Amino acid sequence: MFPSSDFSFSPSSLFSAYASLTGFLMLFKSMLHDFVPEQLRSYFYRLFDRFFTPKSKTLTVIIDENFGLNRNQVFDAAEMYLRNKIGPETERLRVGKTPKQKHFTISIEKGEEIVDSFEGSEVKWSYVQSENEKGDKVKRFYELTFEKKLRERVMTSYLTQVVAESEEIKRNLRVVKLYSRDVYASDDDDGCAGGNWGCISLEHPSTFDTLAMDPDAKKKIIDDLERFLKRREFYKRVGKAWKRGYLLYGPPGTGKSSLIAAMANYLKFDVFDLELSSIYDNGELKRVLLSTTNRSILVIEDIDCNAEVMDREAEKEENEEKVRGKVTLSGILNFIDGLWSSFGDERIIVFTTNHKDRLDPALLRPGRMDMHVHMSYCTGLGFRVLVSNYLGLDGLNHPLCEEIERLIDSTEVTPAELAEELMQDDDVDVVLRGVVSFVETRKLERSKLKEKVSCNKDVVIDDDEKQIDKLKKKNAGKRKGKRKSKTY
Ligand SMILES: Nc1ncnc2c1ncn2[C@@H]1O[C@H](COP(=O)(O)OP(=O)(O)OP(=O)(O)O)[C@@H](O)[C@H]1O
Numbered sequence: 288m289f290p291s292s293d294f295s296f297s298p299s300s301l302f303s304a305y306a307s308l309t310g311f312l313m314l315f316k317s318m319l320h321d322f323v324p325e326q327l328r329s330y331f332y333r334l335f336d337r338f339f340t341p342k343s344k345t346l347t348v349i350i351d352e353n354f355g356l357n358r359n360q361v362f363d364a365a366e367m368y369l370r371n372k373i374g375p376e377t378e379r380l381r382v383g384k385t386p387k388q389k390h391f392t393i394s395i396e397k398g399e400e401i402v403d404s405f406e407g408s409e410v411k412w413s414y415v416q417s418e419n420e421k422g423d424k425v426k427r428f429y430e431l432t433f434e435k436k437l438r439e440r441v442m443t444s445y446l447t448q449v450v451a452e453s454e455e456i457k458r459n460l461r462v463v464k465l466y467s468r469d470v471y472a473s474d475d476d477d478g479c480a481g482g483n484w485g486c487i488s489l490e491h492p493s494t495f496d497t498l499a500m501d502p503d504a505k506k507k508i509i510d511d512l513e514r515f516l517k518r519r520e521f522y523k524r525v526g527k528a529w530k531r532g533y534l535l536y537g538p539p540g541t542g543k544s545s546l547i548a549a550m551a552n553y554l555k556f557d558v559f560d561l562e563l564s565s566i567y568d569n570g571e572l573k574r575v576l577l578s579t580t581n582r583s584i585l586v587i588e589d590i591d592c593n594a595e596v597m598d599r600e601a602e603k604e605e606n607e608e609k610v611r612g613k614v615t616l617s618g619i620l621n622f623i624d625g626l627w628s629s630f631g632d633e634r635i636i637v638f639t640t641n642h643k644d645r646l647d648p649a650l651l652r653p654g655r656m657d658m659h660v661h662m663s664y665c666t667g668l669g670f671r672v673l674v675s676n677y678l679g680l681d682g683l684n685h686p687l688c689e690e691i692e693r694l695i696d697s698t699e700v701t702p703a704e705l706a707e708e709l710m711q712d713d714d715v716d717v718v719l720r721g722v723v724s725f726v727e728t729r730k731l732e733r734s735k736l737k738e739k740v741s742c743n744k745d746v747v748i749d750d751d752e753k754q755i756d757k758l759k760k761k762n763a764g765k766r767k768g769k770r771k772s773k774t775y
């Protein structure tokens with residue numbers, strides 16, 4: 288063992304060691320200059336640099352705005368990704384918005400840095416903008432700096448994660464479009480896919496939160512949509528086109544169209560609303576459908592009401608001449624699961640009908656429409672959603688709600704009718720009394736109607752009508768009186 292004092296260096300010994308090393312290096316350089324031919328000198332200089340320049344532990348990757356003649360996808364992804372990573376230490380930001388944008392766009396200013404974490408280590412982003420002598424911007428790029436040991440992981444996992452997250456952010460910010468063949472170019476049509484369709488922004492406010500329907504059925508639809516989105520590889524593996532069909536059926540005003548809007552807003556998918564009566568024949572149908580885009584919902588409302596869509600039996604009987612100039616069910620089915628169905632990705636097809644029983648069995652065959660969703664009359668639980676949306680009230684907190692829920696569960700009222708009632712007044716008590724009288728009246732009407740049907744009576748029972756009238760008047764009176772004296 289050496290005594291510890293043998294390892295200590297005095298400042299003077301350090302200085303003299305440094306002086307001799309510097310002297311040696313200068314002598315080496317001058318020898319190099321005098322004795323080594325010029326061609327070999329640069330090689331020795333590089334060798335010299337490599338040994339004596341301190342090694343950096345970090346690596347910096349440059350992400351240019353353009354990649355060849357194209358935009359660099361990683362640059363665009365970084366720009367989007369970093370918006371959500373701006374921390375309190377950032378000192379300068381840029382903010383902007385076009386008239387059509389709903390949200391502000393925030394980005395970092397040149398020279399600013401953003402620190403992100405990846406697998407427990409720091410990665411540092413800085414935004415650089417080079418300028419020429421006149422001050423014109425000539426190049427924009429990001430520098431991504433991280434420890435060298437992370438190189439493989441950053442270049443694969445981290446950058447993949449940046450691109451994926453930026454796609455998700457873009458999807459959430461995207462304005463959903465409603466396409467129709469009846470819409471022509473308007474101020475609002477930027478970003479329309481073109482083709483045979485015009486488009487406007489889908490401003491429908493319906494979401495799964497505002498939709499009054501059985502909570503289990505709602506959850507089933509959301510889960511189904513989620514599963515569908517995640518199954519790109521699955522569809523490829525089993526050799527099925529990546530699309531999903533929903534048949535929404537139920538009486539008018541039960542929320543079929545609202546559900547479509549909720550699906551579009553949830554998935555951020557554009558909606559292509561196809562009016563079959565505007566299509567001349569199967570050939571045109573094919574052209575029109577081929578010009579729809581991926582990640583979209585194709586909607587054909589009231590499929591049973593399209594007189595031109597003949598049932599298959601009738602279609603078989605028609606000769607070719609007659610079928611030309613018509614949209615046939617076969618033409619549509621060919622796009623659902625025939626040869627033409629495999630075009631495009633992430634497609635959703637929705638048919639709606641008020642009368643499922645009138646549909647051709649070919650359309651109802653298992654596997655054709657993947658999910659049949661019954662939009663039924665409002666239930667007590669559905670009413671709670673409406674009360675919360677329209678009155679901003681937790682339904683359970685109002686004494687009348689329990690009575691209404693009970694009434695609703697035992698009669699047939701649509702969410703549309705209840706929504707209408709809930710908008711009648713600003714006073715919550717007045718509104719809920721109105722709902723009670725509306726549902727009571729409906730219940731009485733329904734029971735009398737049923738009675739008439741079951742007894743096969745043609746006679747309208749005067750007393751019943753009077754009773755309904757009386758009830759209506761009484762309830763209207765209740766509503767007026769309520770304005771003066773508040774009970775709840
Ligand atoms: N389930 C629901 N949840 C919330 N609001 C609803 C619901 N159903 C209907 N409404 C309200 O009623 C209006 C009409 O509903 P919607 O157009 O979705 O019904 P629909 O089933 O498509 O009717 P139709 O068969 O006549 O096309 C909606 O704008 C919404 O305000």
Ligand SMILES: [Mg+2]
Pocket residue numbers: 543544545588639
């Ligand atoms: Mg509808």
